[in-house]
Amino acid sequence: MQKRKKFSKIYDRFIEKIYRFIFLKVNSREVAQDLTSETFLRTWQFFQENEVENFSAFLYQTARNLVIDHYRQKNKNHTTSLENYSSLPDPKQNLEEKIFKDLEMERVQKAISQLKPDYQDLIVWRYLEGFSLKEISQFLAKSEGATRVLLHRALKSLREKIKEI
Amino acid sequence: MKEEDFFRKLKKLRQLKPEKEWVFSLKEEILGREKRGFEIFPFFRPIYAFVFFLLLLTGIFQTAQKALPGETLYPLKKLTEKIEFALLPKEEKPKANLELLNKRLAELQKIAKMNEVKKLPPALNEFQANVSEVSKSLTKLRKVDKTVLEKTLEVEKTKKEVEKVLGTKLEEKESENPTKIVVKSMIEDLEKRTLSPEEKEIFEKAKEDFAKENYTEALIKILSLSK
Numbered sequence: 001m002q003k004r005k006k007f008s009k010i011y012d013r014f015i016e017k018i019y020r021f022i023f024l025k026v027n028s029r030e031v032a033q034d035l036t037s038e039t040f041l042r043t044w045q046f047f048q049e050n051e052v053e054n055f056s057a058f059l060y061q062t063a064r065n066l067v068i069d070h071y072r073q074k075n076k077n078h079t080t081s082l083e084n085y086s087s088l089p090d091p092k093q094n095l096e097e098k099i100f101k102d103l104e105m106e107r108v109q110k111a112i113s114q115l116k117p118d119y120q121d122l123i124v125w126r127y128l129e130g131f132s133l134k135e136i137s138q139f140l141a142k143s144e145g146a147t148r149v150l151l152h153r154a155l156k157s158l159r160e161k162i163k164e165i
Numbered sequence: 166m167k168e169e170d171f172f173r174k175l176k177k178l179r180q181l182k183p184e185k186e187w188v189f190s191l192k193e194e195i196l197g198r199e200k201r202g203f204e205i206f207p208f209f210r211p212i213y214a215f216v217f218f219l220l221l222l223t224g225i226f227q228t229a230q231k232a233l234p235g236e237t238l239y240p241l242k243k244l245t246e247k248i249e250f251a252l253l254p255k256e257e258k259p260k261a262n263l264e265l266l267n268k269r270l271a272e273l274q275k276i277a278k279m280n281e282v283k284k285l286p287p288a289l290n291e292f293q294a295n296v297s298e299v300s301k302s303l304t305k306l307r308k309v310d311k312t313v314l315e316k317t318l319e320v321e322k323t324k325k326e327v328e329k330v331l332g333t334k335l336e337e338k339e340s341e342n343p344t345k346i347v348v349k350s351m352i353e354d355l356e357k358r359t360l361s362p363e364e365k366e367i368f369e370k371a372k373e374d375f376a377k378e379n380y381t382e383a384l385i386k387i388l389s390l391s392k
Binding site for chain 2: 007015016024033040041104105107128
């Protein structure tokens with residue numbers, strides 16, 4: 001019972017973040033929902049038999065692996081262009097659509113999608129979700145120093161992309 | 166696009182949220198699935214908890230019965246004994262007191278055999294306290310019956326065994342010696358009775374033993390008369 005209560009709290013805390021993290025990588029509400037539910041289901045199944053020290057790291061790591069598997073299976077390039085996304089048939093105008101209809105937001109998304117996957121994650125974690133360097137280093141299983149260097153490179157790459165768009 | 170604008174716009178992506186309905190149903194699907202698998206009759210949960218608590222309590226009380234003086238669970242053992250004792254009818258209390266004294270002696274014997282020096286002082290204190298209790302109840306006793314005599318003899322035998330293991334005599338006040346009290350009471354009672362010549366002879370020898378402070382011997386002789 002204790003585990004169920006704990007996981008319920010974890011779910012409430014991370015569901016939006018994980019969904020957003022996946023959505024920005026897959027650009028599809030349906031796929032994002034599928035991969036998010038798989039992420040939480042796998043984490044819950046693992047947690048029932050084992051202890052999880054760092055839930056955010058565990059969830060993000062699971063989500064990253066699932067996104068990689070998804071692209072492997074579909075044999076798609078994960079940096080789906082925004083043009084492709086905009087042309088996806090979706091009869092309901094949802095929140096995602098509304099946000100991306102904003103031209104400026106399109107450019108933001110475009111700049112992110114043109115980054116290397118690792119850099120995308122770093123930018124999203126640090127500047128969208130506001131995670132600390134220490135937390136990000138745990139997600140990546142790297143030292144804080146190595147994470148700082150990676151983030152520096154990601155920012156440099158991002159600046160170049162911003163200039164281009 | 167300027168860098169500051171980029172980060173400002175990036176933060177706006179926080180508005181990206183999944184549908185509430187989907188969030189709710191997914192949570193139910195994940196956590197509910199397990200609930201059906203593992204919880205049989207969830208409405209019996211309070212009963213499960215009560216049964217578990219009872220079993221735990223029984224376990225603790227059973228373990229406490231084996232506790233020795235100076236151990237954590239020993240007060241619980243004493244509490245159980247006090248409750249049991251309080252529930253006994255008045256006439257049964259002297260016998261029960263003698264049984265408790267025998268228990269204290271058995272504890273002392275166990276401690277001495279295990280050479281647990283630290284537990285010896287509390288065990289001796291418990292023994293002394295019980296001797297006082299037994300003496301008080303025996304003094305109040307109007308008539309000493311055969312069971313009391315047998316229990317007293319039993320205590321006397323165990324005491325001798327403990328003294329043998331300890332290599333020393335267990336100190337007790339002369340006035341509080343249960344055997345002495347019982348024998349004295351029996352002598353007073355037998356003086357009033359008509360005895361056969363053979364019985365009279367045994368009784369006289371018992372009185373001699375009593376005078377010489379050989380209370381155990383006197384007790385054995387008196388017990389043979391009561392058969």
